[in-house]
Amino acid sequence: MTSTASSCFHCGLPVPPGSHHTVVIEGVARSMCCPGCEAVAGAIVSGGLDGFYRFREKDSDRPEEAQPRDRWAAYDLAEVQQQFVHDWDDGGKIAALLISGITCAACVWLIEKHLGQLDGIKKVSVNASTQRAQIAFDPTMIKPSELFAELERIGYRPAPATAANREVVIQSEHRAALRRLGVAGLGTMQVMMFAIALYFGAASGDGIGEFERYFRWVSLLVATPVVFYAARPFFNAALRSLRARHLSMDVPVSLAIGLAYGASFYATVFGTGEVYFESIAMFTFFLLLGRTVEMRARHRAGLASGGLAQLLPMTAAKYQDGEVVHIPVAALAAGDQVLLRPGDTVPADGEVLEGESGVDESLLSGESALQQKFAGSPVFAGSVNGDSTLTIKITAAGQATRLSAIERLVERAQLDKPQQVALADRVAGIFVAVVLFAAVAAFAVWWQIDPGRAFWVSLSVLVVTCPCALSLATPAALASATLRLQQLGLLVAGGALLDTLPRIGRVLFDKTGTLTRGEPRILAIELLRDGWSEQRVKDVAAALESQTNHPLARAFRAWRGNLTASQLKVHTGSGLEGQIEGALYRLGKADFVTGEKMSLPEGQGQWLLLGDSKGAIAWIALGDKLRASATAAVDRLIELGLSVELLSGDQSAEVQRLARQAGIDNFRAGASPEDKLSHMKQLQGAGDKVLMVGDGINDVPVLSGADASVAMMSAADLAQSRADAILLNGDLQVLPRAIELAYKCRRIVRQNLAWALGYNAIALPLAFCGLVPPWAAAIGMSFSSLVVVLNALRLSQAEAGTEDNPAISRAGVPGLAD
Amino acid sequence: MESLYFLIPIAVILVGFAVKLFFWAVNNGQYDDLETEGRRILFDDDMQRAKPETKEQQEK
Numbered sequence: 001m002t003s004t005a006s007s008c009f010h011c012g013l014p015v016p017p018g019s020h021h022t023v024v025i026e027g028v029a030r031s032m033c034c035p036g037c038e039a040v041a042g043a044i045v046s047g048g049l050d051g052f053y054r055f056r057e058k059d060s061d062r063p064e065e066a067q068p069r070d071r072w073a074a075y076d077l078a079e080v081q082q083q084f085v086h087d088w089d090d091g092g093k094i095a096a097l098l099i100s101g102i103t104c105a106a107c108v109w110l111i112e113k114h115l116g117q118l119d120g121i122k123k124v125s126v127n128a129s130t131q132r133a134q135i136a137f138d139p140t141m142i143k144p145s146e147l148f149a150e151l152e153r154i155g156y157r158p159a160p161a162t163a164a165n166r167e168v169v170i171q172s173e174h175r176a177a178l179r180r181l182g183v184a185g186l187g188t189m190q191v192m193m194f195a196i197a198l199y200f201g202a203a204s205g206d207g208i209g210e211f212e213r214y215f216r217w218v219s220l221l222v223a224t225p226v227v228f229y230a231a232r233p234f235f236n237a238a239l240r241s242l243r244a245r246h247l248s249m250d251v252p253v254s255l256a257i258g259l260a261y262g263a264s265f266y267a268t269v270f271g272t273g274e275v276y277f278e279s280i281a282m283f284t285f286f287l288l289l290g291r292t293v294e295m296r297a298r299h300r301a302g303l304a305s306g307g308l309a310q311l312l313p314m315t316a317a318k319y320q321d322g323e324v325v326h327i328p329v330a331a332l333a334a335g336d337q338v339l340l341r342p343g344d345t346v347p348a349d350g351e352v353l354e355g356e357s358g359v360d361e362s363l364l365s366g367e368s369a370l371q372q373k374f375a376g377s378p379v380f381a382g383s384v385n386g387d388s389t390l391t392i393k394i395t396a397a398g399q400a401t402r403l404s405a406i407e408r409l410v411e412r413a414q415l416d417k418p419q420q421v422a423l424a425d426r427v428a429g430i431f432v433a434v435v436l437f438a439a440v441a442a443f444a445v446w447w448q449i450d451p452g453r454a455f456w457v458s459l460s461v462l463v464v465t466c467p468c469a470l471s472l473a474t475p476a477a478l479a480s481a482t483l484r485l486q487q488l489g490l491l492v493a494g495g496a497l498l499d500t501l502p503r504i505g506r507v508l509f510d511k512t513g514t515l516t517r518g519e520p521r522i523l524a525i526e527l528l529r530d531g532w533s534e535q536r537v538k539d540v541a542a543a544l545e546s547q548t549n550h551p552l553a554r555a556f557r558a559w560r561g562n563l564t565a566s567q568l569k570v571h572t573g574s575g576l577e578g579q580i581e582g583a584l585y586r587l588g589k590a591d592f593v594t595g596e597k598m599s600l601p602e603g604q605g606q607w608l609l610l611g612d613s614k615g616a617i618a619w620i621a622l623g624d625k626l627r628a629s630a631t632a633a634v635d636r637l638i639e640l641g642l643s644v645e646l647l648s649g650d651q652s653a654e655v656q657r658l659a660r661q662a663g664i665d666n667f668r669a670g671a672s673p674e675d676k677l678s679h680m681k682q683l684q685g686a687g688d689k690v691l692m693v694g695d696g697i698n699d700v701p702v703l704s705g706a707d708a709s710v711a712m713m714s715a716a717d718l719a720q721s722r723a724d725a726i727l728l729n730g731d732l733q734v735l736p737r738a739i740e741l742a743y744k745c746r747r748i749v750r751q752n753l754a755w756a757l758g759y760n761a762i763a764l765p766l767a768f769c770g771l772v773p774p775w776a777a778a779i780g781m782s783f784s785s786l787v788v789v790l791n792a793l794r795l796s797q798a799e800a801g802t803e804d805n806p807a808i809s810r811a812g813v814p815g816l817a818d
Numbered sequence: 819m820e821s822l823y824f825l826i827p828i829a830v831i832l833v834g835f836a837v838k839l840f841f842w843a844v845n846n847g848q849y850d851d852l853e854t855e856g857r858r859i860l861f862d863d864d865m866q867r868a869k870p871e872t873k874e875q876q877e878k
Contacts (some may be wrong), residue, residue, distance in 0.1 A: 055860065105857040128854040175844050182840040186833050194826075211822070218826055222833070 006528075008033035010041045011061030018535040019558040025050045034557045036063040040155035047154075048057070049113050055106035063101075064154040072148035075160065077330045084160035085144060092122055094136045095144055096161040099151060101539035107156070114154050118142060133163055164487065172301045177292045183689050184230035184285040188278075190222045195278035208470050216268040216275050216447045223277040227261045231284045233291075249471045255432070256462060257284065263459045263774050273608035274773070275458050276463050280779055286785050291484070302548035317346040319391070332397045340390040342548070348381045348391035349401045356600050358386035382697060387548055403697070427753060435465050435764075442768050464767040464777045465760045469784040473752030476792035481745040484796050489729040490710070497724040500708040501742030503689045507735070508680065508702065511655060511696035515662055515732070516624040516714055517697070520555040522773040523605040526619040537565045537618045541610055544578050544587045554604070571619055575608070585612050585619075604657050623654060630662045633732035638663070640736055643688075647676050651696050677701045693727075693735065710735065745795055752788045759784045 008015050008409035009023070021032040023041040032038040040063045044052055074080055086409065086667045088094040102108065108126040111133065115124045126133045135147055151158040161167065169426040194215045204494065231254075238254035241247065260276040267273035300700070304378025315326045319337040329347045332338070340346060346359070352714075358370030361383040370386050379392055381401040439458045446454035482492045492498070512518050525534045542559035545552075547568050565578035575588010590598040593611035600607045605623030605744055609616055637644050646667035659667035671679065680702050683690055692706035703709040711723035712730060727734060763780060766772050772780075843849065 105854045108854045109858065127851045171850065175849070178844045178849055179841055182844070183837060186837055186840075190830065190833055214823070214826075218830065222830060530824070789830050 008059075008062075009035050009053070010037035010060055013062060013063040014437050016558040018538060018562070020562055021558075025053055030592045034062070035560050036557070036566055037155075039063070040153070043153045044110065044114075044155075047114050047117060050109040052106055054107060056104050057106065060103060060107070060155055061101040061141045061157075063152075066531040072145035072152075074313070075144045075148055076327060077315060077328065079331075080160075080315060081144060087368070088122075088136050089138075091138070092136050093139050095147060096132055097135060097147070097151070098135045098161040099126070099131055099160045100159070101156040102126070103127050104128070110154060111151065111156065111578045115147070115150060118146075118150060132167065135612045139447075167652075174296065174299060180230040180233070181285070181288050181292055184226050184281065184288050187222050187230070187582075188281040191219050191226075191278045194219045194222075213271060213695045214263075215278075219275065219277040220265060220268045223261065223281050223504045225262075226261035226284055228259060229278075230288060230537070231257050234284075234287070248593050249474075252432045252435065253283075253287065259459065260463050263301075263455075267518040274460070276777065279463060279777060282782055283772035284784075286472055286789070287475075290472055290479055290789075293479040298694055313345045313347050315342075315387065317344075330398070332394055334394050334396060334400075336393050336394045338394060339386045340392060342385055342387055344385045346381050346383050346385065346392070348394045348397035350394045350396075352377045352379060353391045353393050355388060355390040357388040357390050359390075360384040360386055363767060383622055397774065411793075427757075431757075433472060438465070438764055438768060443516065445768075446569065446770065453770060457767070457811075459769070460772050460777060461764065461767045464763045464772050464780065467783075469759060469788045470753065472785055473756050473792075474749050477702050477745050477749045477752060478791050480792045480794075481741055484655050484741060485494060485725075485738055486739055488741075489727065489731060489734050491726040493724055493726065497708050498742050498745050500689065501691070501739050502746045504642060504691045504708060504739065505688045506683060507647065507691045507693065508645050508647050508706070509664070510692075510696060510699045511646060511650055511658060512624060513695040514693055514699075515630050515646065516626055516729065518607075520552050520622045521625045522555050522620060523623045523625070524603055524619075524621040526601050526603075526621075528618055529614045532617055534618075537610055538579055538615075540585055541587055541608075541620060543580055544568065544576055544585060548576065552622055572722060583612050585610065585617075587611075590616075595692055604654070613658050626658060626661055627730060627732055629730075629732040633735055636733065636736035637739070642739075647671050647679065647702070649673075649696075654661050671702050673698045677705055680705060691735075693732075695724075741795070748795055749789055753789055755787060755791070756784060 006014055009025065012030055013033050015021075015031050015033045019031075021033055021035060021038040022029045023045060024030070025041065025045055027102050028477075030041070032041060033386055038058075041330065044050060057340065067458070076329055082521055084097070085093050085095045085797065092126050099111065102111075107126050112124045112661055115121050115135060120138040122138060123136040123551050126132065129314055137144075137147065148158045160296045182200035198212060229574075234250050234257065235254050237248065241250055248279045257280055260280050262272065264275040264277055264280070267275050292551070310597045313329060315487045316329050316332055316336075317324045317339040318327050318332070319339065324339055332348050338347065338350065340357075342357070349460050352373050353374050354375060356372070356374045359373050359379055361371050361380065371383075373390065377397075379390070380403065381397075382403045423526060443454050446457045481498050485492055509515050522538070525537055533552035538556065539562040539683040542556035542561075543565040544565040545556045548570060553648050563580055565580045568576060568578040571588065571592060572591035575586060576583060577586040579585075586593040587610050590596075590600075590609045593609045594616050598609065598616065601619050601621075603621055605621035608620045608622060610618050643666070646655065646662070646664045648655045648667070648668055648669050649671055655667055658716065659665075668675075668679065676699065680692065684707070689707040690703045692709045693712075694700075694703055694709070695712040696782055703711060708725075710725045710727055711725040713726060713728050763772065763777075
C-alpha cells in the first residue's frame with residue numbers, strides 16, 4: 001500500500017508491471033490488478049455507486065474469477081430454495097443469504113443500493129456483523145439465481161444461509177443476554193442508590209428504623225428480578241455442573257447469590273440482621289457483563305465461519321433419458337450418470353465414464369498438481385474438475401463418500417482432543433470447600449459465644465468471600481484478550497484457546513493456502529529467443545490461458561486482455577494452443593509445444609514452455625509463493641522457543657523449497673490426512689502441545705485433534721468450524737503475536753487470581769471474627785472486582801509483542817499486500 | 819422526608835418503564851448490528867458534490 005500507482009484501487013493488492021486494467025472512478029482513472037477487480041469496479045461505477053470507494057474504510061476483497069453465468073441456476077430449483085427462501089407478505093419471498101467479503105459498513109450500503117436498483121427487489125437489509133442479508137423480492141420478476149449473480153458482479157461471494165436455524169439460536173441467546181444485562185444494570189443502580197442512603201445515615205440509631213425498613217423493602221422489590229431473572233443462567237449452570245458431579249465456578253456464585261438473597265429476604269421480612277441486596281445486584285451485573293462480552297466474541301467467530309466455501313455443490317447435472325437435468329445432490333444415488341463441466345465440484349464419489357481432464361484434489365489430499373483422470377479413474381466428492389468436461393458414474397454418495405470418511409476421522413479426532421480444565425474451575429473446587437467449611441465453622445464457634453449472631457456471622461463469611469473477584473478473574477481477562485486478538489485479525493472461537501496457547505511447544509503448518517497464498521505465481525521467465533521481452537511472453541501466455549479454468553491459469557490473469565487469442569484449443573494433460581495476431585502459439589509441456597523432448601531448465605517450480613511454429617520462445621516457471629509474512633512469523637515463533645514443522649500432502653520438491661524459504665527445518669511431504677493425524681498424535685504422545693495451522697479438508701482431522709488450532713479465512717468451511725480460531729487477514733505474523741498475548745493473558749489471570757484469593761484470605765478471618773458490617777463487605781467486594789476488571793483491561797490495549805506495525809492498529813488488515 | 823414515600827415508588831415505576839423500553843428495543847433488533855447503522859447516515863446520496871481528490875488523500 002505504498003501509492004495508488006502500484007496497488008489495486010479495488011482490493012489493494014499490488015498491480016503487476018505490464019498490467020493495463022483501469023476503471024475510471026469519479027473522473028480519475030484507477031489501476032486494477034486483475035480483470036476480476038476491473039469487472040467489479042466497472043459494475044459498481046456503472047451502477048452509479050462509485051461513492052462506495054469514498055465511504056469504505058478498508059480495501060475490498062479480491063473477487064473470484066468470473067464464473068459462468070448459469071453457475072447459480074441451481075438456486076432456482078424449488079427443492080434447493082426450500083432451504084433459504086421463505087414466503088413473505090403478498091406473494092413476495094424473502095431470501096436469507098450469507099455474504100462473504102463484507103469488510104466495512106460501506107459494503108452494506110453498496111449491497112443495499114445495488115440490489116435495490118433492480119426490478120422486483122422490495123427490501124434489502126444487510127447485517128455487517130453477521131454477514132447475513134435478508135432480501136425480499138417478487139419471484140415473478142426476479143429469480144434467486146439473479147440475486148446471486150448480481151452480488152457476485154459487485155465483488156461479494158454469496159451463499160445461501162442454510163445454517164439459519166443456528167443463527168436464530170445465536171440471535172435469541174444474544175438478545176436474552178442483553179435483556180439480563182439491562183435488568184441487572186438498572187437494578188444495580190437503583191439498589192446502590194438506596195444502599196448509599198442507608199450507609200450514610202438513614203439507618204441511624206440502634207434499632208431498625210422506619211426508613212430503613214422502607215428502604216429494605218424497596219431494595220428487595222428491585223433486587224428480586226435481578227436474582228430471579230438476570231442471575232438465572234448461573235443457577236442453571238450450577239445445577240448442571242452439580243448433576244455432572246463437578247464443581248464449576250457457577251456453584252460458589254449461585255451459592256453466594258442464593259444465600260445472600262435468602263438471608264436478606266429473611267432480614268427484611270422479620271426486621272433483623274443485615275441486608276446485602278446491593279452486593280447481590282452488583283455481583284450479578286459484573287459477572288453478566290464479562291460473560292456477555294465473551295459470548296459475543298464466540299458468536300462472531302461462529303457466524304463468520306458459516307458456509308463460506310461449500311464443499312459440495314447443491315445440485316448436480318444428471319443424465320436422465322439422454323437429457324441433462326439439474327437435481328439436488330441429496331437425490332443422487334449410486335449408478336447415476338453425472339456431467340461435470342470445467343470448474344464444477346464433484347458431487348459424489350464416482351468413476352469416469354467419458355472424457356479426460358485434470359482434477360484438483362488439493363482439498364482432499366493436499367496435492368497441488370492436477371490429477372489426470374480418464375475413463376475408469378476414480379473421482380472423489382469435493383474435488384474440482386479442471387480443464388475439460390467429464391461424464392462420471394456415481395459409485396458412492398452421501399455418507400459413503402471419501403469426504404464423509406474424512407469427516408468421521410474428524411469426529412474421532414475430536415473425541416481424543418486433550419481437554420483443558422480452566423484454571424478458575426480448578427481453583428473453584430478448592431475454594432468452595434474452604435468457604436463452606438469456614439462458614440460452618442464460624443457458625444459453630446459463634447453458637448458457643450453468642451447464638452443470636454451465629455447465623456449472621458456465618459452469612460457474612462459467605463458474602464464477604466463472595467467469589468466475585470475470583471469468578472471475574474478469568475472471564476474478564478479472556479474477554480479482553482479475545483477482543484484484542486480480534487483487532488489483530490484472529491477470531492477466537494473456542495474459549496480454551498487462550499488457556500492452551502501459552503503451553504504450546506510445537507507449531508505445525510500446512511503448506512498450500514497456509515504458508516503460501518495457495519495460488520500459482522510466475523516465479524521466473526527464461527527467454528530462449530531474441531527479440532522477445534518478458535512482458536510479451538506474459539501477454540501471449542495470458543491470452544492463451546484466458547478461457548481456461550485450469551488453476552495455473554490464475555497466474556496470468558493480471559495480463560489478460562493485453563492481447564486477444566482466437567481459436568483456443570485445450571489439449572488435456574499437455575497444454576493449449578491459439579492464434580494471436582495471426583500466429584499460432586502453444587503453451588504447455590515441451591513435447592507438446594515443439595514436438596520434441598527438451599530438458600527442463602534448472603530452477604524451482606513447474607515449467608511451462610511457450611512456443612510457436614518456429615520453435616520454443618520461453619520457459620515460464622510457475623509456483624506457489626510464500627505469504628510475505630511467513631518467514632518473519634516462523635522466525636518469531638522460533639525465537640519464542642517453539643519448534644516449527646511443515647506438514648504437507650504435496651509430494652513435490654516444492655515442499656522442501658518452501659520450507660527452506662520459510663526457515664523451517666522439519667518438513668514432511670506426501671502426508672495423507674491419516675498420516676498427519678498419526679504424526680500429531682505421536683508428538684502429543686511425546687508430551688508436546690501442538691498448535692496446528694491449516695486450511696484444507698485434509699488438515700481438518702489434525703485441526704480437530706490438536707491442542708489448539710487456527711484455520712485460515714480462505715479455509716474450507718469444515719476446517720473453520722473445527723478450528724479454535726480463524727485467521728482473518730492471512731497475516732501469519734499474528735500467530736506469534738497471539739501467543740505472546742496469550743502469555744500475557746495467563747500472567748494477568750494469575751495476578752487476578754492471586755489478588756482475589758489474597759483479598760479473601762484477609763477478609764475471611766475478619767468476617768469470621770464478626771468484624772465486617774454489610775457496607776464494608778459491599779465496598780470490599782466492589783473494589784476487589786474493579787481491580788480485577790481494570791487489570792484485565794490492560795490486555796485490550798496490549799501491543800502483544802515488542803514493536804508493532806503501525807499498519808495493524810490503523811487498518812487491522814495487514815498482510816494483504818503480499 | 820415523608821416525600822420519599824411517594825418519590826421512591828415513582829422512581830421504581832420509571833425504572834420499570836426503562837426496563838420495558840429496553841426490552842422492546844432489544845427484541846426489535848436495535849442492538850443486533852451496532853456497527854452499520856451508526857454509519858449509514860454518512861452514506862448520503864448527494865455525494866456528487868464531493869471532490870474525488872479527498873478520497874485519494876484519505877487513502878494514504
